[in-house]
Amino acid sequence: MEKNHNVSRRQFLTYALLGTGGFMAAGLIMPMVRFGVDPILQADAEDDMIDVVGVDELTDVPQAFDMEYEQDHGWHVEQVTETVWMFLEGDEVVALSPTCTHLGCTVSWGTDADNPEQFFCPCHFGRFERDGTNVPGTPPTEPLHRYDHEVRDGRVLLGSPSPQL
Amino acid sequence: MLQRIYDWIDDRIDVTPLWRDVADHEVPEHVNPGYHFSAFVYCFGGLTFFTVVIQILSGMFLTMYYVPDIVNAHASVEYLQTDVAFGMIVRGMHHWGASVVIVMVFLHTLRVFFTGSYKKPREINWVVGVLLFFIILGLGFTGYLLPWDMKAYFATQVGLEIAESVPVVGDLASNLLAGGEFIGAQTLTRFFAIHVFFLPGALLGLIAIHFIMIRRQGISGPL
Numbered sequence: 267m268e269k270n271h272n273v274s275r276r277q278f279l280t281y282a283l284l285g286t287g288g289f290m291a292a293g294l295i296m297p298m299v300r301f302g303v304d305p306i307l308q309a310d311a312e313d314d315m316i317d318v319v320g321v322d323e324l325t326d327v328p329q330a331f332d333m334e335y336e337q338d339h340g341w342h343v344e345q346v347t348e349t350v351w352m353f354l355e356g357d358e359v360v361a362l363s364p365t366c367t368h369l370g371c372t373v374s375w376g377t378d379a380d381n382p383e384q385f386f387c388p389c390h391f392g393r394f395e396r397d398g399t400n401v402p403g404t405p406p407t408e409p410l411h412r413y414d415h416e417v418r419d420g421r422v423l424l425g426s427p428s429p430q431l
Numbered sequence: 432m433l434q435r436i437y438d439w440i441d442d443r444i445d446v447t448p449l450w451r452d453v454a455d456h457e458v459p460e461h462v463n464p465g466y467h468f469s470a471f472v473y474c475f476g477g478l479t480f481f482t483v484v485i486q487i488l489s490g491m492f493l494t495m496y497y498v499p500d501i502v503n504a505h506a507s508v509e510y511l512q513t514d515v516a517f518g519m520i521v522r523g524m525h526h527w528g529a530s531v532v533i534v535m536v537f538l539h540t541l542r543v544f545f546t547g548s549y550k551k552p553r554e555i556n557w558v559v560g561v562l563l564f565f566i567i568l569g570l571g572f573t574g575y576l577l578p579w580d581m582k583a584y585f586a587t588q589v590g591l592e593i594a595e596s597v598p599v600v601g602d603l604a605s606n607l608l609a610g611g612e613f614i615g616a617q618t619l620t621r622f623f624a625i626h627v628f629f630l631p632g633a634l635l636g637l638i639a640i641h642f643i644m645i646r647r648q649g650i651s652g653p654l
């Protein structure tokens with residue numbers, strides 16, 4: 267019985283060497299791996315609301331507006347301009363992302379001669395209703411994403427786009 | 432579990448003889464510090480290889496953040512050094528490791544010289560070793576410029592003037608290295624390419640030859 271618990275000299279050496287070697291290898295590799303995967307462990311930059319346009323410039327026809335902000339690329343900060351389609355639905359401001367929910371091309375309002383009252387994506391002829399709902403039978407499978415918004419002192423401030431469902 | 436995975440693979444492609452050939456061989460008594468303490472000098476070749484492996488690994492990781500461009504090179508090095516987790520350690524390994532490799536190569540060369548291991552039939556291995564030494568110096572020289580700071584710039588300036596002082600071909604050599612008449616954007620991309628592609632490629636090839644010759648000829652006999 268007792269015999270089974272004995273560790274032979276060879277086994278002991280194997281454990282000791284593998285253990286020490288493994289410890290040293292881990293000490294070398296671990297910092298490098300953590301260094302490499304840093305981007306996925308980085309907390310998402312919290313979004314600030316960005317001032318885009320005055321409410322009085324909005325009409326009930328969708329219009330494209332530019333939203334400008336700074337994007338942090340680590341060692342490089344880029345000035346980004348993003349397009350947003352905005353209009354008034356009664357009193358409510360609607361801000362839609364122009365990114366097609368099919369494969370990411372850019373949609374525009376009323377560019378399809380057959381459907382002037384819709385958003386149109388030229389890549390695979392995706393179409394969306396005025397409120398962003400995708401037209402059944404066209405490639406997109408979900409509505410255009412909608413920006414969080416806030417109206418402050420007559421200006422429209424936008425956050426980030428999220429799926430509307 | 433591991434044993435079963437190993438057996439499954441071994442059944443099919445018979446890997447045991449392969450790794451036994453690489454890993455299982457007798458080490459003569461005169462190079463074993465357990466018998467003669469002074470035999471620790473025989474570790475320097477292995478330590479050189481070990482530090483080279485660290486250089487290759489840490490270098491591969493550094494290129495995840497580094498850009499060889501005059502506008503961003505310094506900013507990207509600063510970013511990976513200060514903002515990325517363990518950046519100081521990974522860049523530190525590469526930075527200090529560069530010096531350690533050269534020290535180890537030097538000690539290894541001294542050992543080979545003083546034990547007379549370069550003599551017949553090992554002359555070719557000595558020549559390959561000297562080439563490896565030059566390649567490692569080249570890696571040190573080209574790596575020095577990459578952080579694109581003042582020290583890097585002037586160290587390269589000095590290196591290029593040394594190249595220029597060679598009779599007849601000096602100007603050509605310096606222009607070829609710098610990618611033009613002055614140290615600029617072209618120099619940085621050139622040094623980067625030499626540092627991460629050309630020299631490591633040559634290094635790995637020569638190391639392979641170096642090792643195959645050691646296994647063919649064995650370690651030289653006791654003094």
Ligand code: FES
Pocket residue numbers: 366367368369370371387388389390391392405406
């Ligand atoms: S990307 Fe818009 S329809 Fe395919």
